Amino acid sequence: MSITVPAPDPALAVGLDCPLRVLDLDGSRLPDALLDPHLTDIDESALTNLYVDMVRVRRLDTEAFALTRQGHLVLWPPLLGQEAAQVGPARALRTEDWVFGSYREHAFALLKGVDLAEFANVWKAYAHGGWDPQEIRMAPAQIIIGAQSLHATGFAMASKLDRSDDVALACFGDGATSEGDVNEALVWASAFQAPVVFLCQNNQYAISEPVRVQSGTPLALRPTGFGIPSMRVDGNDVLAMHAAARIAFERARSGGGPTFIEAVTYRRGPHTTTDDPKRYRDEAELEEWTAKDPIDRVERALERMGANMEAVRAEAKIRADELAKELRAAAEHAVAPHADAMFEHVYDQPTKRIQRQQAERRAFAASIEGNR
Template sequence: MFDNDELVQLVTESGQRLNHPEFSGYIDDIGIDAVRALYEDLVVVRRIDSEATALQRQGELGLWAPLLGQEAAQVGSARALHSEDFVFASYREHGVAYCRNVDPTHMLRFWRGSTHSGWNPYEYRMTTPAIIVGAQALHATGYAMGMQFDGTDGATITYFGDGATSQGDISEAFGFAASFNAPVVFFCQNNQWAISEPVSVQSRVSIATRGRGFGVPSVRVDGNDVLAVIAVTRAALARAREGSGPTLIEAVTYRMGPHTTSDDPTRYRSAALDEEWRLKDPLDRIRALLESADAIDDSYLAAVQQKSDDTAAALRRGCLETVEPKPMSLFDNVYAESHSLIDDERRQFAEYLDSFEGTDA
C-alpha cells in the first residue's frame, strides 16, 4: 500500500469515479450527499482565499499565502481527521483551519499584525501559522510521541510544502518518527514550486521515496482529487492509531497563484504550465462528478454560492472591524505567571511611550 510511487486517484479529471483495490474501501461511506458537502467545502475555501487576497491588495493585510489550486488536498485531509487528532500547520492551511471550525476572521488577524497567534490551538486542535519552514514537523512528532506516552488514541498530522523537504527539520522529524514509531502523518503538499524553484531542484526522486529512505512508509496521491486524499489520509491515520507508526503522504497538486502576495509567478513559470494544471482544477472535477450523477442543480449551486458569499462577507467585516491591540499588550501572555524580565521590559517600554506625550510623534 505504501511501498510504490503509484499516484492514487479515485476521481478522474473528467469526474469519473474509479475503483482502487487498496484505497476505495476507505471511502465506502462517502455517498453523493457527502460529495455535495465536500464540493461546498471546496467552493467556500476558495472564496475565503480570494477574499483574503483582495483584502491584502487593498492594504488591509500585510501578507497572504494563497492556496488556490490546493483546496482538495486540504479539505480532503482535514475531513479525514478525528476530533482528538492534532494539526500542526505551516502558513497556507486556511482550508484545513476552515474544516477545523476556525472562524475565518481569526485566520486574518495574524496576517494583519493584530495578534501574535490568531486562535487558541487547544480549542481547535490545530496550531496557528508557522513561518519557520519545516519546524512544525518536529513539533508534530514530539506531540505524537507525547500522545503515545499518555496512551491516547489520537494522532497528529503536519503540513508542509515540497520546498520544506530540503530543510533539516523535516529529515530530523522523519528520523525521530521512524525510530520511535510515532503516530504522526506527514502531509506534503507538493505544489511543484518552492517560491520560485521547481520541485526537481528540491529532490531528484519523488518526495515519497525520500520518506521511505528514513523508514517512513509513504504514498503518492493525486492532490486535486478530494476523495483520494480522504482515502489515503484515513489509511495513514488508521496506521498511526493502531500503533504502526508514521506515514508520509505526498499530495501532488499545483499552486495556481503566487507563493505569497509579494510574489510574481509569471517571472519563473510559463502560462502553458498554468493552463495544463488548470484543466485538473479540483473544484471542476467534483462538479463534473456531481453532474454525471445528476446530483447538481441551480438550487444547490445557488445555496453553495450563498454560503461562500456569506462567509466572504463575514470575513471582510471581521477583518475591517478588528480592534487593533494596544502597544502595552505586547507583554501579555508571554508567561503564564509574572516574570521579572518581562516586568522590567514592560516598565521600560511604558517609559518609552510616555516620552512621546506632548509631542507631535
Template sequence: MLLTHSGEYVQLLTPDGERVAAPGFDPWVADVGDDELRSLYEDMVISRRIDTEATALQRQGEIGLWPPLLGQEAAQVGSVHALRRADFVFGSYRENAVAYCRGVDLTTMISVWRGNANTGWNPYDIGVATPAIIIGAQSLHAVGYAMGCRFDESDDISIAYFGDGATSQGDVNEAMVFAASYAAPVIFFCQNNHYAISEPVGLQAVKPIADRAPGFGIPSVRVDGNDVLAVLAATRIAADRARSGQGPTFIEAVTYRMGAHTTSDDPTRYRTDEELAAWREKDPIDRLRTYLTGSGALDEAGEAEVQAHSDRIAKQLRDGCRGLADPQPLEFFDAVYAEPNAHLERQRNQYAAYLASFDGGES
C-alpha cells in the same frame, strides 16, 4: 500501505470528473455517498472563497500579507475530513482550509495577517496549532505530540502539513527519524505544489518526494492531490495505521499552487502561462463539480446555495477584518509568558517611558 511506483500516483477521480477504480483505496471511501461528497465540495468552494477574499483584502490594503492556497483545496479538505476531532493538526502558514474545516473563527484567522495579533487562535479550541512560519518546524512538533499520545496509551494521532520545499529542511528529516524510531502515530502530509517559493520541485527532488520516506523506515504513498477522494482514502489509511500502533505514514499529495507563494510574490517571473493553464484543467473543485452534476447529486439550485453560502462566509471574513480595533503599542507585551516576570515588566516599563517621550504617546 503501498509505495507507488515513481512518477505514478493514486487517483479515484479524474480531471474530467470520472470515477475510476483504485484497488486498496476504494474500500476506504466506500461510505462516502452524495451527502458526504456535497459536504466536501462545499468546504472546498468556501475555502477558495475565503482565499480569494483575503487576497482582495491584501490588495486593498486591509491586511499586510496573505499566503494563497488556490488549487490546493482538495489536498487540505480531503485530508482533514479523515481525522477525528481529538486528533491534532500542525500546519504551516497555508493551511487555512484545514483551519476553516476545524471551525476557526474567521476574524481570528485574519487578525494576525492584519497585524492585530501576535499569533492566531487558541490551538486547544479547535485542535490546530497556530500557523508555523519557520519552514518545517511543525513536523517536529507533530512528532513530539504523537509520541506523547503513544506514551499516554491514547489512540489520538497528529498530522504535520508542509510543502515540497520543507522536505529539504533538516527539521522534517529529523522528525522522520524520531517518528520511525518511536513508532509515533503521526502522518507526514506533504503538499507538493511544485514550487518552494520560486524554485521548481525538480531542482531539489530528482525523484518523487514520497520515495524518500522509506529510507527512514516510513511507508509512503503518492496521491493526486487535486482528487479529494484519493486524498481522503490515503489519509484514512494513514490514520488507521497510526491508531493501530503501526507508526507513521508519509503522504505526498501532488497538487499545484495556482496563486502566488504569498501576495508579495510574482509567480509570472518563474513559471509560464502554459504551465498554469495545464494545471487549471486539473482544478480540484471543477472535477468534483463535474462528477456531482453528472451523477445528479448537484443541481443548479444546490450549486446556487453553495455559492451563496460561500459569499456569506466571505462577508463575515471582510466584516471581521475591517471591524478589528487597532492594537495598542503596549499590548505587544501581553501573553508573552504564562505568568508575569520581572524581566518582561522591565522591558514594558522602558518601552512605556519611550512612548511617553513623544506627544500623545501611551504611558
C-alpha cells in the same frame, strides 16, 4: 569502522510512477484497490459536502486576497488550486486529532472551526497566534519552515505515552522536505513509531524554486529511507486525498506508526501577496494545471452521478458568499491591541528582560508624546 546507510526503499511507497487517483479529470471513477475500500460511504450527498467545502475554502481565499490588496490585511498566502489537498484530509480527521500546519493551511482552520475574527487578526498582525489551540486542536500557523513537523511528532509521542489514540497531522510544503527539522521529525517518528501523519503538499514551488531542482526523485521516496511508508497521491483529487488520509490515520491510531503522504498539486497563485509568480513560471504551465482544477473535477463527478448541479452550485455560492461577508466584516472592524500586548503570553511569568523591554517601549512612547 564502517556504517551502512540503508537506501530509500521503493517497496514502502505507492504511487511513485503515477500518483494515486480515483477521480479522473472528466469526473469518472477510476478503480484503485488500495483506496476504494476507504470510500465505500462516499455517496452523492457526501461528495456534495466535499464540493461545498472546497468552494467555501476558495471563496475565503479570494476574499482574503482582495482584503490584502485593499489594505485590510497585512499579508496573505493563497492556496488557490490546493483545496482538495487540504479538504480531503481535513474531513478524515476526528475532532480530537491535532493539526500542526504552516501558514497556508486555511482549509484546516476553517473546517476545524476557527473563529473568523480570530483568524483575521492573525493576518492583520493583531495577534501572535489567533485562536486557542487547545480548544480548536490546531496549533497556530508556523512561519519557520518545517518546524511544525517536530511539534506534531512531539505531540504524537506524548499521545502514545498517554495511551491515547489521538493522531497528529503535520502539514508542510515541498520546500520543507529539504529542511533539517522535517528530517529530524521523520527520525523521531520512525524510531518511536509515533502516531503522526506527514502531509506534504507538493505545490511544485518552494517560493520560486521548482521541485525538480529540490529533488531528482519523487518526494514520497524520501521518508522510506527512515522506514516510513508513504503514498504519492493526486493532490487535486479530493476523494483520493480523503482515502489516503483515512488509511494513514487508521494506521497511526492502531499502533502502526507514521505515514507520509505526498499530495501532488499546484499553487496557482503567488507564494504570498508580496510575490510575483510571473517571474519564475510561464502561462503554459499555469494553464496545464488550471485544467486539472479540483473543484471542476468534482462538479463533473456529481453531474455523472445525476446531481442537480444548478441547485448544488447555488447552495455552495450562498454559503461561500456568507463566509466571505463574515471574513470581510471581521477584517474591517478588527480592533488593534494595545502596544503592550506584544509582551503578554511570551512566557508564563514575565522575565526581567521582558519587563525591561516593556519599560523601554513605554519610555519611548512617552518621549514621542511629550514632543508633540
